[in-house]
Amino acid sequence: MIEKYKSNGTEFIHIIDLNGAKGDFSNQKYLFDIINKTSIKIQYGGGIRSIDKVKELIDAGVHRVIVGTQAITNVNFLQELSQEVCGKEKCQDQVVVAIDVLDEVIKYSGWMESSPIKLMDYVDKCLNLGFFRFLCTDIDKDGKLGGAGVSLYKKLLEHSPFIKLIASGGISSMKDIEDLQKIKVESCVVGKAIYEGRISIEEIKDWNLKALISF
Secondary structure, three states, rough: HHHEEEEEOOOOOEEOOOOOOHHHOOHHHHHHHHHOOOOEEEEEOOOOOOOHHHHHHHHHHEEEEEHHHHHHOOHHHHHHHHHHHHHHHHHHHHEEEEEEEEEEEEOOOOOOOOEEHHHHHHHHHHHHHOOOOOEEOOOOOOOOOOOOOOHHHHHHHHOOOOOOEEEEOOOHHHHHHHHHHHHOEEEEEEHHHHHHOOOOOOHHHHHOOEEEEEE
């Protein structure tokens, strides 16, 4: 499947390790196999809660590492990550801050817990530490194939026009992707819509001439 995507011009594959989110990293051997067997870039997340794990993944060849729960619950994590791993260039290019949002409330730990931190305040904190790329999932839209959360992403981009925003949740058609492009979303995650045949590989190949789509 990955080779099929690559042959159609895909630059990134988006992988979330659901076992990793529970502390079981046994699936990482498959991740490393993918890295060793293809030149496609990997955006990877799921249970990444230590500086050492971020370093391990970057050293192994993961192009973008996604951090979520730990960045929200540990006030020092992003600062330590910025100081020990990143430098501002790498923070922009190799670390993605995940923000899962329901009614403008940040959710974490599999969407079971709510953060008291206001959404825009959290974005500002990340920006001040050198993190500019965000993976934002609109929980209300996720998995429903009812369209992307354009209003949420528009608010984020109006607040911080220079962030690199990756949209996730609800994308069901090429029109959804076009709507995201209009508000200057950098890229989007497309999964279920492909598997259910709502968006074809051929359409994605054509679109990749104009924009980046992750899977």
